Amino acid sequence: MAFSANLEMVDSEARITLDGELDAAVAEQFRQAIEQAAQQKPQKLVLFMNTLSFMASAGLRVLVFAKQRMGSEVAVYVIGATGPVLNTLQMSGFHQAVYIQENYP
Amino acid sequence: MDTRIDFYPTHQQQGYKLRPGRAFPFGATLVPGGVNFAICSRHATSCTLVLFEKGAPAPLAEISFPDSFRVGNTWCMVVFDLDYERIEYGYRMDGPCDPAAGHRFDRSKILLDPYAKAIGGREVWGEPPDWNDPYPHRARLIFEDFDWEDDRPLEKPLEDLVIYELHTRSFTRHPSAGVKHPGTYAGLMAKIPYLKELGINCVELMPIFEFDEFENSRPNPVTGETMYNYWGYSTVGFFAPKTGYAATGPFGMQVDEFKNLVKELHRNGIEVLLDVVFNHTAEGNEQGPTLSFRGIDNQTYYMLTPEGYYFNFSGCGNTLNCNNPVVRMMVLDCLRYWAAEYHIDGFRFDLAAILGRDPWGAPLSNPPLLESLAFDPILAKCKLIAEAWDAGGLYQVGSFPAYGRWAEWNGKYRDDIRRFLKGDEGMVPVLAERIQGSPDLYGWNKRGPTASINFITCHDGFTLYDQFAYNDKHNEANGEQNRDGGNDNHSWNCGVEGETDDPEVNALRRRMIKNALAILLMSHGVPMILMGDEVGRTKRGNNNTYCHDNDLNWFDWTLLERNADLFNFTRQMIALRETHALLRARDFFGTGPTQSDIIWHGTQAWNADWSPGSRTLAFMLRERQAGQGGNTSPVLYMALNSYWDALPFELPELPINYRWHLFANTALPTPHDIYEPGHEAPLEQFQHSFLVGGRSIVILIGHP
Numbered sequence: 001m002a003f004s005a006n007l008e009m010v011d012s013e014a015r016i017t018l019d020g021e022l023d024a025a026v027a028e029q030f031r032q033a034i035e036q037a038a039q040q041k042p043q044k045l046v047l048f049m050n051t052l053s054f055m056a057s058a059g060l061r062v063l064v065f066a067k068q069r070m071g072s073e074v075a076v077y078v079i080g081a082t083g084p085v086l087n088t089l090q091m092s093g094f095h096q097a098v099y100i101q102e103n104y105p
Numbered sequence: 106m107d108t109r110i111d112f113y114p115t116h117q118q119q120g121y122k123l124r125p126g127r128a129f130p131f132g133a134t135l136v137p138g139g140v141n142f143a144i145c146s147r148h149a150t151s152c153t154l155v156l157f158e159k160g161a162p163a164p165l166a167e168i169s170f171p172d173s174f175r176v177g178n179t180w181c182m183v184v185f186d187l188d189y190e191r192i193e194y195g196y197r198m199d200g201p202c203d204p205a206a207g208h209r210f211d212r213s214k215i216l217l218d219p220y221a222k223a224i225g226g227r228e229v230w231g232e233p234p235d236w237n238d239p240y241p242h243r244a245r246l247i248f249e250d251f252d253w254e255d256d257r258p259l260e261k262p263l264e265d266l267v268i269y270e271l272h273t274r275s276f277t278r279h280p281s282a283g284v285k286h287p288g289t290y291a292g293l294m295a296k297i298p299y300l301k302e303l304g305i306n307c308v309e310l311m312p313i314f315e316f317d318e319f320e321n322s323r324p325n326p327v328t329g330e331t332m333y334n335y336w337g338y339s340t341v342g343f344f345a346p347k348t349g350y351a352a353t354g355p356f357g358m359q360v361d362e363f364k365n366l367v368k369e370l371h372r373n374g375i376e377v378l379l380d381v382v383f384n385h386t387a388e389g390n391e392q393g394p395t396l397s398f399r400g401i402d403n404q405t406y407y408m409l410t411p412e413g414y415y416f417n418f419s420g421c422g423n424t425l426n427c428n429n430p431v432v433r434m435m436v437l438d439c440l441r442y443w444a445a446e447y448h449i450d451g452f453r454f455d456l457a458a459i460l461g462r463d464p465w466g467a468p469l470s471n472p473p474l475l476e477s478l479a480f481d482p483i484l485a486k487c488k489l490i491a492e493a494w495d496a497g498g499l500y501q502v503g504s505f506p507a508y509g510r511w512a513e514w515n516g517k518y519r520d521d522i523r524r525f526l527k528g529d530e531g532m533v534p535v536l537a538e539r540i541q542g543s544p545d546l547y548g549w550n551k552r553g554p555t556a557s558i559n560f561i562t563c564h565d566g567f568t569l570y571d572q573f574a575y576n577d578k579h580n581e582a583n584g585e586q587n588r589d590g591g592n593d594n595h596s597w598n599c600g601v602e603g604e605t606d607d608p609e610v611n612a613l614r615r616r617m618i619k620n621a622l623a624i625l626l627m628s629h630g631v632p633m634i635l636m637g638d639e640v641g642r643t644k645r646g647n648n649n650t651y652c653h654d655n656d657l658n659w660f661d662w663t664l665l666e667r668n669a670d671l672f673n674f675t676r677q678m679i680a681l682r683e684t685h686a687l688l689r690a691r692d693f694f695g696t697g698p699t700q701s702d703i704i705w706h707g708t709q710a711w712n713a714d715w716s717p718g719s720r721t722l723a724f725m726l727r728e729r730q731a732g733q734g735g736n737t738s739p740v741l742y743m744a745l746n747s748y749w750d751a752l753p754f755e756l757p758e759l760p761i762n763y764r765w766h767l768f769a770n771t772a773l774p775t776p777h778d779i780y781e782p783g784h785e786a787p788l789e790q791f792q793h794s795f796l797v798g799g800r801s802i803v804i805l806i807g808h809p
Contacts, residue, residue, distance in 0.1 A: 024159075024190035057357035058190040064250045091291040091353050093365030097252050 005033040014042035018052040022059035030059065034066045045070050046104055050080030055088050063089075067097050079104040112137050114185050118168050125174045126181030131438065132220025132344070133194060133246055139185035140246060144218060145178050145431065146198055146402040148208055152180040153197040155215050156187075157243065159225065162235070164215075165192070190357075193225055193243035194218070198401055205413040207404035209395070215240040217342060217397040219435060222442075223247045223360055224315040224342045230274065230288065230349035231333070231654065234319060242317065242341050242396055245357065249446060251364045258450045259376050260486045261306060263512065263555040263631055264689045266376065267679050269305040270563055271636035272336065272658065273313060273350050279659035286352035290359075290366040297373050303639060303672070304679035307376040309453055311564055312337035313363070314379075315345040318654075320387055326584045332652035336564065338455060339387045339421060341396060343439045346447075367448050376450035378488060379443060383427055383436050384459040384495065385419035393422055405431050408464055416466050418459050420496030427460045433474045436460075441483040451488025453514070458495040461506055468499055472506055479508035490514065490558055503546030507556065512631065515543060515557040522561050522624055523572065523595035526617060528747045528800070531717040536745070540724065541703060542629030544693045553692050557630035561621050562638055565591070566648045569638035572596045573617040574603060579646030582657065590649030603646060612774075615641075616801060619674050619771040619778065620745075623802045626678040627743050629690045639675035640664040670775035677779045681768065681804075684782040687726045687741055700729045706744075710757040720748040725757055732760020740807035746797040753796050759807045765792055766806045772798025 003020035014037035022030060037045060045066060067076055076098040081089060089095045114122035126141045127134075134141045142154055153169045170180040195217060200210035217224070221244035226234065234241060277284045277292030284292040300308065320334040337347065351359035367377050386406075388399045391414060398406035408416040408424040415423040426432050443449040454460060461472035478489060493505040493513040502516050518539045525532040538545045542554020562569045567578075576598045580590045599613045618641060625632045636642070637660045644650050650657045665672055682688045687701055694703050705713040706723035713722055723744040730736040740763065744754045751772075756765060766785035771778060780786055785806050788795075797803045 024188065027190065055356070056190075057353075057361075060358060060361065061190070061248050061250065064248070064252065067252070068250070087285070088353055088356060088358065091286070091294075091351075091365065092358050092361035093252070093368060094361075096254070 003029065005030045007033045007036055009037075009040055009042070012043040013046055014040055014044070015046045015048065017048040020052065021054040022052060023054070023056040024058035027058035027062050030062045031065060034062060034069060038069050042070075042074060044075050044077065046077045046079060048079045048104070049085055050082075052081070052085050053083070055085050060088065060092055060094060063094055075099060077101060077104065116171060119166050121166060121168055122185040123168070124183045124185075126183045128176040128179045128181045130220075131179075131435075132218060132222065133244065135189065135246065135248070136183060139183045140187050140189065141181065141183050142194070143179055143181040144196055144220075144401070145180070146200070147178045147405050147431070148402055149198040149200040149210065151199040154182065154184070155195045155197055155240070157193040157195070157240065159191055159193055159245075162238065167197070189246045189248070193240075193245050195240050195244060196401070204391070207409045207413050209399050209403040211395055211400055214395045214400045216395070216400045217242050218244045219342075219397055219401065220344050220438070221245070221342045222344045223357070224345040224348060225357075227315070227317060227319075227349045228354045231318060231331070242315070244342075247360050251361060253364070253368060253448065256368045256371050256448055258444070258448050258486060259371055259374070260450070261376055262691070263488060264691045266307045266631050267305045267626075267682065268307045268309050268378065268558070268631060268633040269300065269303070269636065270309045270311065270560075270633055272311040272564065273347075274335075274654075275658040276636060276660050278654075279656060279661050281662035282660070283662065288350070289352040290350055290362045291352040294366045294369050297369060297375070300375060301373055303676055304683065305634065306374055307378060307450070308370065309378040309380060309633065311380050312340065312382055312455075313347050313350060314340045314381065315342040315347050317341050317387055318349065323584070325582065327582060330655065332584065333654050334652070335654050335658060336651045338382050338651070339385070340382050341387045343381075343383070343435070344442055364447060371448065376488075377448075378451045378453055378490070379449055380453045380455060381440070382455040383425055384456040385421045385423050385425055389422035390415045390417065402431075405429055408462070408466055418462065418466060418495050418497035418499075419456055424459060424462075424466075426464050427474050428463055428469065428472060430473075433477060436474060437477055437481060440478065440487070441481065444484055444487050449487070451490065453490040453492065455492055456495040457491035457505070458493055458499040458501050459497070461501070462499070466497065470506075475506050475511065476508055479510040488512065503543070507550070507552055509552075512556050512558050514563070514633075515539075515546070515559055515630065517546065518543060518557060518559045518628075518630070519561055519563075520593070520595055522621065525720075525745075525747055526620055526624075527595060527597035528720055528749070529595075530720070533713070533719045533722050534715050536722055537705065537713075537724075540624070540628045542690065542693060548693055548696070553697070554629040554690055555631055558633055559625055559628050559630040560633040560635070561625055562635040563633065564635065567594055567596055567646070568635060568642050568644050569618050569621055570614065570641040570643045571646055571648070572621070573599050573614040574643065575646040576602060577646070578648040579603075580649050582647060583649060583652060590647070594648060613800065615671065616771045618671060619769075620800065620802045622675050622678055623743070623769060623771065623804065624745065626682050627688060627741075627804070629688070629693075632682070634675070636660060637664070639672050641668040641671050670778065673775065674769070674779050677781060678769070681782045685739065685741060687728070702727055702729055704757065706754070706757055708752050708754050710755040721746050721752060721754075723754055732763060737809050742805040742807065744795065744797045744803045746799065746801055748799060750799045751796050751801075752799075753794050754803070755794050756792065756805070762809045763807045764788070764809070766808065767803070768806050769804040770798075770801065771803075772801035
C-alpha cells in the first residue's frame with residue numbers, strides 16, 4: 001500500500017498525516033516531513049495515524065528521531081493509532097514518550 | 106548525524122564506497138554516513154563481507170576486505186550509504202581446513218558475526234525455516250536510540266532479593282494467561298502486576314540470547330508433536346535478544362520490546378538477571394552446522410583435543426574456549442553490552458565451572474575470565490551468579506573462585522533441604538548450616554550468606570509440586586526411553602505416584618510444598634523460586650522438559666485460582682522476609698557487624714537434637730538487644746518437624762511483656778495456615794509449648 005506523509009502547519013502546530021504502510025522503503029519520506037516540520041520550530045508536533053495500517057522498525061526509528069529532533073520542549077501527540085500500530089508503540093515503550101489520543105480537537 | 110570532513114570514502118568495490126574501518130569496537134557499528142564492520146580471526150587468510158537484502162535468499166553483494174584494511178588479525182571496513190534498515194550481513198572466511206590442527210575454514214559458508222546485535226531468520230517462534238537458506242541466522246543492524254528516561258539498574262543489595270526463575274515463553278504461552286501477546290516479552294510485561302503481587306523483586310530469565318528452537322528439533326515419537334530446543338540453552342548469538350520471543354520480532358523491534366520490558370520491570374522495582382550460556386554454542390560437535398565461530402576461527406573459540414575434536418565439558422557437543430584471551434574479551438564485551446545498553450542487573454552463568462578451565466580443560470586456580478568479570482568496572486554493580494559445576498565433573502559449590510563478588514547456585518542447599526523434608530535421617534546438622542546461609546560452605550573464605558543462592562527447585566528437575574508427587578522421573582515424553590534427566594531427585598510422592606483423588610495425600614502434598622517454601626524464605630542467603638511453584642505447577646513427573654512447547658512447560662494460570670492458598674502462603678512468606686531484616690543478613694552470625702543471634706532449639710527449648718535419628722529442629726532469630734532498654738524488636742521462631750507424627754515443641758521464654766503470635770502453621774488448612782505480617786494471631790494458651798503437626802512447620806513471632 002502506498003505511503004504518504006503530509007505536513008500542514010496550523011498556527012504553531014506541525015501536523016503530519018501518515019497514511020498507508022510505514023516500512024524501511026518509505027521511512028525517509030516521513031523523516032523528511034519531520035525535518036521540514038522542525039525547521040518551522042513548532043510548539044507541538046501532532047501525528048495523525050488514523051489511516052496508518054502498519055509500522056516497521058524503520059518507522060519507529062523515525063518517531064524516535066522526531067522526538068529527539070523536536071527537543072523536550074515540543075510535545076508530540078499521536079492521534080488515532082489503532083491495531084498493530086498502537087501495539088507497536090506500546091510494546092516498544094514509545095507510548096511513554098508521547099501523548100496518545102484517539103481524537104484531536 | 107554530522108558528517109566529519111575527514112570521514113570520506115577512499116575505496117570502491119562493486120559500486121560500494123569504502124574506507125579502512127576502525128578495529129574497535131568489534132561488530133557492526135553505525136558511523137557517520139555508513140557502517141563500520143570489524144571482525145577478528147587469528148587463522149583466517151582472507152575475509153569477505155556478505156550483504157543481503159532483508160530475507161533475500163541470495164547475497165546482494167560480496168565485498169572482500171582489501172589487505173590494507175586489516176589491522177593485526179582484525180578486518181575492519183566502513184561501507185558508506187547502506188540502508189541500515191534493509192540489509193543483513195555476514196562474512197566468508199578463507200583459511201586452512203585441517204581439522205586435526207583445529208582449523209575448519211569453509212569459504213562456502215556465510216558466517217554470523219559473533220557480535221551481531223540483532224539476528225533475523227527466526228522472527229516468529231516455531232515457524233519452520235527455509236532449510237536450504239545459505240545463511241539461516243542473519244546479522245542485522247540496530248539503532249541504540251531507546252529512550253530509557255531515568256532508568257538504570259536498581260542495584261538492590263543481594264541479601265534483599267527474592268529471585269523468580271522464569272522462562273519467557275512458558276510464562277504466558279498457556280491460553281489461560283489471558284494476555285494479548287502470549288509467550289513474548291510483551292506478554293511477560295503484561296504480567297508484571299502478578300509478580301508485584303507475589304512480592305518478588307527480581308526475575309531471572311532463562312536464556313533470551315538468540316537461539317534456534319529448531320536445533321535438534323524432531324517429532325515426538327508418541328504424539329508426533331514437534332520437540333524443540335525449547336529452553337534455549339544453546340546460544341546462536343550472544344549479543345542479540347531472542348527475536349522469536351518478541352511480539353514485534355516480525356517488524357524488527359525485538360531490541361525495543363526487550364528494553365521496554367526491562368524498563369517496566371525496573372519501574373516496578375524488579376531487577377532483571379539473565380541466564381547466560383557461555384559454556385558452549387549452537388554449533389555442536391564435528392557433525393554440527395557451521396554457523397559462526399567454527400568458520401571464523403575454530404581453534405580460537407573452542408576447546409579442542411590434541412586430535413582436533415571438540416572437548417565436551419558442557420554435555421552439548423562443544424565447549425567454548427573461555428580462557429583464550431580473544432574469547433574472554435568477547436564474553437566481557439557481551440556482558441558489558443547487556444549491562445550498559447540493556448540495563449541488566451546481573452547474570453547467572455550456566456555450567457560456570459567451565460569458565461574456570463584452561464584451553465585444555467584443566468581447572469585453573471585463578472581463572473582470568475572469572476577474575477576479569479569480578480573486577481570489571483562496567484559490571485561492578487551487577488550480580489554474578491555461578492552454576493558452580495559442569496558436565497565434565499567439576500563441582501565447585503563452596504569453592505568457586507569468587508573474588509569477593511561471585512554468588513553460587515547452592516546445589517547442596519537444594520539437596521539437603523529436599524532430604525530433610527522427605528524425612529531422611531541425619532539431616533538436622535546440615536539443615537542448620539543451610540538455614541544460616543551455609544557457613545560451612547562459604548564461611549571459610551570470608552564469603553557471606555549472599556554467596557548462597559538458595560533454591561529447592563529450578564528449571565532442571567522436578568517442580569515443587571512434583572517433588573512431593575513423584576518418587577521417580579517420568580521422562581518418556583522426551584523420547585529417550587526415560588534415560589535423560591537426573592536420578593538424584595530426593596523426592597517423595599507422599600504415598601501415591603502421580604495424580605490422585607486421595608484427599609489425605611493431596612493435603613499432605615500441599616503441606617509439604619508450604620514447608621519447603623517456608624524453609625526457603627526463612628533461610629539466610631538469597632531465595633530463588635521456580636516459576637509456578639507458588640501455585641503448584643506440575644510437569645507431570647518429567648524432570649527434564651527442555652524440549653516441550655506445551656503444557657509440560659507452560660504456566661497454567663488456572664492454578665492461581667485452584668491453588669490460591671499456595672499463592673497466598675508464598676506471598677505472605679515473601680512479605681515476612683521483606684518485613685524482617687533479621688531474615689536478610691549480609692553476614693553470618695558471629696561475624697561482621699551483625700547484632701543478631703540465632704539460637705537453636707528442639708522439642709525442648711535450648712536443647713536441639715542433633716543426633717542422626719532426629720527429624721526436628723527449631724530456631725529463634727532475634728536482635729541481641731531485643732526486649733532490653735526499650736528495644737521492642739520482634740523475635741522470630743521456627744519449628745520444623747519432618748517426623749510423621751505431631752510433636753510438642755517447648756517454646757523458649759520471651760523477654761518480659763513479649764507474647765508469641767502465630768504467623769504460619771502448615772498443618773492447618775487455609776486461611777489459618779498463614780497470616781499477614783503484622784497481623785499474626787495472638788497465642789492465648791500456647792505461650793510455653795506448641796504442638797507441631799507431623800511433617801509440618803510453625804513460625805511464631807514474639808513481640809510486645
